[in-house]
Amino acid sequence: MGRIRQLDAEVIARIAAGEVVERPASVVKELAENSIDAGARSITIEINRGGFGLIRVRDDGVGIAPQDLPLALARHATSKLDDADDLYAVRTLGFRGEALSSIGAVAQVELVSRPPDREGGWVHRVEGGITTHDGASASPPGTTVSVANLFFNTPARLAFQRSHGAEARAIAQIVTHLALAAPTIRWQLVIDGHQSLSTPGDGSFVEAAIAVYGAVVAPHLLTLPLIDETAVRVTGICTSPVVHRNTRAYTTFVVNGRVVRSQALTHAVEEAYHALLPTGRHPIASVRIDVPPAEVDVNIHPTKLEIRLQRERLVYARVRDAVRQAVGRFTPSPVIHPSVPSWPLNSPSHTPTPPKTGTWGLRPTPLLDDPNADQGAEPIGLVSGSPPGGEASPRERSGSAWSEVLAASQDAGIVRPSPTASPGPGTTPKPPGPVARPASDPASWRPLGQVGLTYIVVESPDGMYLIDQHSAHERIVYEQLKRAPTADETLVQPLLNPDPIELTPSQSTWLRTNGPSLQSFGYDLEPFGTGTGTETWLLRAVPRTVATRGRARAVADLLDALIDREYGDGPIEDQTRWAVACHSAVRAGDSLTMTEMVSLMEQLSRCDLRQTCPHGRPTMIHLSHTQLAREFGR
């Protein structure tokens, strides 16, 4: 008997299943995409034990007729494709007819379905590819697919699966992406009996993003301008540069309704944000791209996660432009410089949240001696009010793209400290590039004044420096805090009478768990009472470094930043140290006296890494005598 023989059908099926059904998350993806293709308005996904116990996807779509049910579980059986030509104009998410059969080969699958126009439903059960039951069943309109005991007959695959928790996270991520991709569908995800996601399904990208990423991002969401030219349509949302994450997982691309991974598109988005975000941080964005189906090749990978686009460069440019416009509207870049193009007047300060017109925001009374004072009050409030909220704040007006400065600095040979330091506590910056020279000692510098209450102009023996007061002070405070445990004490400035502070439930919850770590940096907060929706805490002491600057605002911002994990996932002490440094530092917009500026220089000279802030943003830009002379044509 020869050595080579035809494999039997069951083995072939299992091999094929291996391609599509790598893990529970891929099952969820395949089933949910089927539901989308079935025109569902509402999709509910339940999983148990990371999907190894049970995956159940219920939709209210067109359903499957009883006679089609067995076929649905057969290999290469699909309603989505008629002939090979259709393959090049795929509008549905699935088309290969592999998903259900592959899943049926490696699990116990129950398919219950009722097309809305029929009286009763039908159930079909398959175990390891073999039909075990087929009969009438009560069913709501639509289709419910239950997958139990995944990989029960492929122990090798089961052995290589990750933990239940990791798998549940992967599933949550996939459902998140799908929810963002299809905002017209009401998505619900139930993990081990707990609802972990619920979207309104009202078609709004913004609502979907808020449901997925939480209300904290809501104030920072920017809608992409609709770009619809040359058969490329780009829509979606992104966030202002003050919100960022430490992974790319928050950037979602949807091409013709399909969630895809694309290095090129990711790069397009990041290019739009270039240098507006600290090094190693990534934006939150959800971009939907629609192109003629014939231009997309989705058939290059079984999971269809990767695609090929015919006019990739064009799509790339459109996506980049859309995001850039949205971000640019948020941060218009005032630009003035004779020979260095695009010199930024203001640059972003990365204090993560804009000032809130918080609970303390008292309405200023009008000064005008006007009987109709009510009408007169509005514009006056703007100038005499507490912290400027909304669009006018110097921070938000902020900045222009660093990219332009970078480009300019290369043109003009401006020496810039390397901004490429990896973020995170205890970081060391990469060695400066070939153009960078070590900065002279800031202690010998002479501050001349402030530009836009944001940058300090400094004369130095080697020319001049522009110093970002926030980044520089942040570096100083950060290093002081790092040194504190070895120095003899961390100083606390208690308050004479405590400040009441209103905190949201999530801030309060975080504080109850992590209070001690904040306390070790000098914050002393204790719960005081509950209000409507908020909780009142008493701020009893602050670190010495924040004693003179907006302390109540700093606490709320600090908590938000820590809850959002804006400072990474390291030990809570590291995160807190970083956050305290950021939120207790002088801000852009703070007016500094000459003495304060001199003191800032002196303290900066004692920092180990004075050229970047803890986020890796530069603290200073150097302009040498030579460059100045060249710029002025001397």
Place this chain on the structure above:
Amino acid sequence: MRIACVQDQLSRGLATVGRAVSSRTTMPVLGHVLLATDGERLRLAATNLELGITTWISARVLEEGRATVPARLLAEFVNSLPSGKDVSIDGGTRGAPLHLSCDRISANVKGMDPDEFPPLATGDDRPAVRIPSREFRTMIDQVAFSAARDESRPVLGGVNVKVSGAQLTLAAADGFRLSIRHARLDHGLPEPLDIIIPARALTELGRLLGGDDDDVELSVTGNRTQVLFRVRTADGETVLVSRLLEGQFPDLQRVIPKTATTEMTISRSELATAIKIASIFARDAANVVRLDLQPGDEGGVTPGTLEITATAPDVGDNKSQMPAGITGDETHISFSAEFLSDVLGVLKSDRIHLKLTGPLSPAVIEGVGVEDYTHVIMPMHSVR
């Protein structure tokens, strides 16, 4: 408008209202000064909408009218005109250029329509409190610096002004320190007054208050949204009007410790000098100075010793020792050098009292023999 006035008076008037000129560019008219005839006087006014200053100078009015012109330009020009000469001003109606001439110098200044200038309160018949200017200026100096400079609690950015019976009280607190100053009035108000005035407005008022014999009148407008100060000097009359801050000012009396476990009496100037030296080092160490109080013996034969130290880990340290009348417990306490310097700078008496209750409780600083001023500072301590 057609008027003539003396250069010196016009120059001084423009300098007075110039303190309220706004440098913001969002409302150009706020960078302007209003000139308007008012009987036989010329009224000058400027406002940044938070604070408004109006002053009057004597003038020969030939034709009534108003004009609004850029404040800095006009002030600089008038300042450079020959002193003591007459300046004649005409034009300005409905935004037409204002023509100025003095001696053989003349100028045309383009302005804006005076109707765009925000109307400013200049007084009504509300009851007013009359305070000697010099005393009120001292009160402002002693209290306003304690107001908060950040905006996290807007009321703390103001000074609480209370009139109750014949007593006037100014109080301010930034959360870490507080100042309370009382004064007797010749006449009180028919009903008690309790308002919060932005500290900046009071500081500006302080600059306007000078002469020994002058008085300042304080009143609140009918709708209780603004406070109005009328300053009468030999030169003329000036009105400063400021918005009031809304909200509840904290009850500071509750915070002032009534007892002490350690009391020190010391020369104000010696202590101030020692703090100044210490702050050279303190500014590199979170601005902290440490005070070690060693009481003298029971009979008071040997006085106690005060030791002041500042240590900056990377820089160095400094120590000053001085004799001081210390009774009670030995105490070691840390303060912000800035807070101590601030209060030592405004206390008027030669000797001061420092009352402490351990290193964690608020400290009271008062002048010896002075009962109308109290300052309280919260000390610092370390986490561990």
